[in-house]
Amino acid sequence: MLSALANPHRLRILAMLKAEGRSYVSQLARQVGISRPLLHLHLQKLEEAGLVTSQLELSPDGKALNFFAVADFAVDLTPDLLVQAVATLSAKTD
Amino acid sequence: MLSALANPHRLRILAMLKAEGRSYVSQLARQVGISRPLLHLHLQKLEEAGLVTSQLELSPDGKALNFFAVADFAVDLTPDLLVQAVATLSAKTD
DNA sequence: AACATGTGTCAGTAAATTCTTACAGGTGTC
DNA sequence: GACACCTGTAAGAATTTACTGACACATGTT
Numbered sequence A, B: 001m002l003s004a005l006a007n008p009h010r011l012r013i014l015a016m017l018k019a020e021g022r023s024y025v026s027q028l029a030r031q032v033g034i035s036r037p038l039l040h041l042h043l044q045k046l047e048e049a050g051l052v053t054s055q056l057e058l059s060p061d062g063k064a065l066n067f068f069a070v071a072d073f074a075v076d077l078t079p080d081l082l083v084q085a086v087a088t089l090s091a092k093t094d
Numbered sequence C: 001a002a003c004a005t006g007t008g009t010c011a012g013t014a015a016a017t018t019c020t021t022a023c024a025g026g027t028g029t030c
Numbered sequence D: 001g002a003c004a005c006c007t008g009t010a011a012g013a014a015t016t017t018a019c020t021g022a023c024a025c026a027t028g029t030t
Helices: A008-020 A025-032 A036-048 A079-089 B008-020 B025-032 B036-048 B079-089
Strands: A052-058 A064-070 A075-077 B052-058 B064-070 B075-077
Touching (some): A008 A025, A008 A036, A008 A052, A025 A064, A036 A052, A079 B008, B008 B025, B008 B052, B025 B036, B025 B064, B036 B052, B075 B079
Antiparallel strands (some): A052 A064, A075 B075, B052 B064
8 A cells, every 4th residue: 555655646646536536547647647558557556555446437428437536545654553564464473 | 755665674674673662774684684785775765754763873892883763753644645745746737 | 813793885686667559349420 | 431539458668676795994802
């Protein structure tokens, strides 16, 4: 999840989605100013991290649009929380 | 700062420092189980991000030891905060 | 002097990410 | 059918990040 946030493009995508409320892939690509395949990749990572949600819909003229929106996350980033996170990742008995 | 946290080694370093209170480079390298030059690199990134602090001291037998400790940070990771962060990074007038 | 401890840095390589280009499929309109 | 939209994926290039091994320097002990 932290690696998903460690990228300017992805932060910009989140900001844009937050501003727009929701947007579909091609439109969002134009808004952010990056290619559609690249956006698709970033959206994948964001969705895997649970930071955005997708919802496939049909427009009035029958086209399939994949809408994305920011998930409602809230994490208190402190040293203590990171200690817990590390315990989760590695079950090493040093 | 987010990229500094987006790495298992660095999270482990923070966890170890939090557990030990403080530690110097060579000792910490042994504790975490990575090479000293590599640890040095990670500590650099952590310090640049303001997540750790360093303090050069002299041991009783005259050796210069560089002690590190975790900084007392607290960030509330929410969509709204990220929007602010993006505004800081890019002053683009779209 | 040779050794063990500590500090840092630099060059080259390995690996992971990021990005582009090209492809393949869908529906509706001219 | 050709075009305009939309969707996805996959291969290869380019870039960034991570890592190793060697070097240089310092102090105290054998």
